[in-house]
Amino acid sequence: MRFDKFTIKAQEAVQDAESIAGKYNHPSLDTEHLLQALLEQEEGVIPPLLDRLGVSTTxxxxxxxxxxxxxxxxxxxMLSF
Structure with missing residues (x-):
């Protein structure tokens, strides 16, 4: 995956998703982490899009x-020796 080819907003979303996964002590980044990051993005396009589709973002x-x-x-x- 060429992270440098992502838009700035997409790069920020992936970085935020990694932070969210870390907050929950999850060993991998999954779609739920990315969706939460996209929902929390300031000036992001996802919350208004979901609102227009009638999805309650709350x-x-x-x-x-x-x-x-x-x-x-x-x-x-801890491993005991």
């Missing part, structure tokens, strides 16, 4: 929060 954010919280994260374990 409800979607809540559902994303529940889904991300329910997903297991990674746990650091």
């Amino acid at each position: 409800q979607l954010r809540g559902e994303l929060e529940r889904a991300l919280t329910a997903r297991p994260g990674y746990m650091a374990r």
Whole structure:
């Protein structure tokens, strides 16, 4: 994937999605992380687009929060020698 070919907004969304995955201790970046990042983007095109389609972004954010919280994260374990 050529990250440098992404638009600035797309690069920011991927970086924000990585931060969101880290916040939940998720070992991989998934579509839910990216969608949450796109919903939170200032001056982003996704919230107005969803509004025009009749999608409640408030409800979607809540559902994303529940889904991300329910997903297991990674746990650091101490190894005994």
